[in-house]
Amino acid sequence: MQQLLTTLFFVGYTLTILGVILVIITDNRNPLKTLPWILVLVLAPGVGLFVYFFFGQNLSKQRIISRRTRKRADSRPGRENAGPDALPPHHRPLKCLLERTAGAVPLRGSRIEPYVDGRSKMEALLAAIAAAKHHIHIQYYILCDDATGCRLRDALVTKARQGVQVRVLYDDVGCTRVKKAFFESMRAEGIEVRAFLHVKFPRFTSKVNYRNHRKIAVIDGAVGFIGGMNVADRYVAGIDRGKGRREPWRDTHFKIEGSGVAGLQASFLSDWTATTQRQTTDPAFFPPAADFTGSMLQVVPSGPFGKWRTLLQADSFAVTRATQRVWIQTPYYLPSETLNAALQEAALAGIDVRLMLPERSDSRVVDLAGHSYLDDMMQAGVKIAFYTPGFLHSKLLIIDDDLTVIGSANMDFRSFEHNFEISAFVYDRDFCTRMSAIFEHDLLACRRLTPAEWFRRPRMRRWAESFMRIFAPLL
Numbered sequence: 001m002q003q004l005l006t007t008l009f010f011v012g013y014t015l016t017i018l019g020v021i022l023v024i025i026t027d028n029r030n031p032l033k034t035l036p037w038i039l040v041l042v043l044a045p046g047v048g049l050f051v052y053f054f055f056g057q058n059l060s061k062q063r064i065i066s067r068r069t070r071k072r073a074d075s076r077p078g079r080e081n082a083g084p085d086a087l088p089p090h091h092r093p094l095k096c097l098l099e100r101t102a103g104a105v106p107l108r109g110s111r112i113e114p115y116v117d118g119r120s121k122m123e124a125l126l127a128a129i130a131a132a133k134h135h136i137h138i139q140y141y142i143l144c145d146d147a148t149g150c151r152l153r154d155a156l157v158t159k160a161r162q163g164v165q166v167r168v169l170y171d172d173v174g175c176t177r178v179k180k181a182f183f184e185s186m187r188a189e190g191i192e193v194r195a196f197l198h199v200k201f202p203r204f205t206s207k208v209n210y211r212n213h214r215k216i217a218v219i220d221g222a223v224g225f226i227g228g229m230n231v232a233d234r235y236v237a238g239i240d241r242g243k244g245r246r247e248p249w250r251d252t253h254f255k256i257e258g259s260g261v262a263g264l265q266a267s268f269l270s271d272w273t274a275t276t277q278r279q280t281t282d283p284a285f286f287p288p289a290a291d292f293t294g295s296m297l298q299v300v301p302s303g304p305f306g307k308w309r310t311l312l313q314a315d316s317f318a319v320t321r322a323t324q325r326v327w328i329q330t331p332y333y334l335p336s337e338t339l340n341a342a343l344q345e346a347a348l349a350g351i352d353v354r355l356m357l358p359e360r361s362d363s364r365v366v367d368l369a370g371h372s373y374l375d376d377m378m379q380a381g382v383k384i385a386f387y388t389p390g391f392l393h394s395k396l397l398i399i400d401d402d403l404t405v406i407g408s409a410n411m412d413f414r415s416f417e418h419n420f421e422i423s424a425f426v427y428d429r430d431f432c433t434r435m436s437a438i439f440e441h442d443l444l445a446c447r448r449l450t451p452a453e454w455f456r457r458p459r460m461r462r463w464a465e466s467f468m469r470i471f472a473p474l475l
Contacts (some may be wrong), residue, residue, distance in 0.1 A: 054070050094425070096296045099298075101310040104263065106427075107299070111258055111292035112297075112426065116252055117248070126152070126257055128217075128225075128255070129159060137216070137219075139170070139217070141230055142230035145178045148346075149178075153186055160186075170196065171197075174211060197212065204213070211419055218264050218268055221462055226408070230254060239390065252406070256424070260424065268420055295426060301315065302423070312339065319342040319343060324401065334366065343380075346447065347377075354384075359386035372468065378449065384448070395410055402427060405423055
């Protein structure tokens, strides 16, 4: 009897594994993502099945934010700030791509202030919060209950007591280690606090891999913040490397004033509606926007649910149309084959392609997988630099002399395929010049790789990099 039960279990288990593999194949995914999952399920079926249930299911055809919700958000008054199409002809196809895939309309006249360290960004955010009169909307992937997070909480509580509407949206996985009492202390003061895509067993367990990586703050619909910085001590004081060693955290964040804030507001309200299942409307959320500059931008939200991978498509499209330069800052480089090939082709065509990475990120595994891409990049003529003073967490893409892409997205599979991200495509020469100057300043703190140095690295390390690359789409 025991032998029969063992046989039945083995047969049933084998059929389950084969069934999952069949589902993966019939999803018609990118082969680069299909093969690693099949490999994991074949080599480690028990662990592979468990991991696939939590992280591998293809939910792109599902919608947690309905078309009706998106339409309502897109039809809000902020769209009235869209200026006439004054973009140069060479940018109009990109503008059209972003409109069709993400509903991102061009907005004219915004003023953008960059911050290159966590302390200045936090002081600017707290100053804007202190001046709030009507509402404050906060959305972060990580919102810690450390000293920095408590400063933000106390500022929000102060404004809530003054009658200002305060809404806080945080990612449930990103804030796993944050004590519930931290958020309850805000709720007790009348602040509306919600967790995005709350992980509950079994209903949302399969969606634990799809996280909201956006960092948005909107104050009175007039001032907004977007970029790479979360709310935690390490963004201000640096990253703890252990044994009392702390390295600087180099990141970039931006304050936006003017019509571009409407794009951030629409994204926040769309996520808020999806989370609360309650539409929040108020004309004061979209006040008339001041006209600060002649620049134009498109605020582009992207996510895993839906047909298009907007940021991956837009970045790849912009790279293929570059004629002078492509400069990139990213903490992780795990690109799709499309983007990787586009960068190599640009370098081979004589375009100035530069890739700036941290010499050491916060993930050894991701570093190994990412470094496996650098051999071909260097052979194609891409100039690669490792930022050495600390952890470079900045996300920046500069195309030629009049297009800059800023926001929360990294150059990796997770940002392009799994996360909810937000970027701003800024069409402006002056802003591009300012960001280029910051890039060049960071280069002074970099170690530039040479082929002679790179190709002499130990053979065992190269083997480890090649092995981890197999799993790059899953990292």
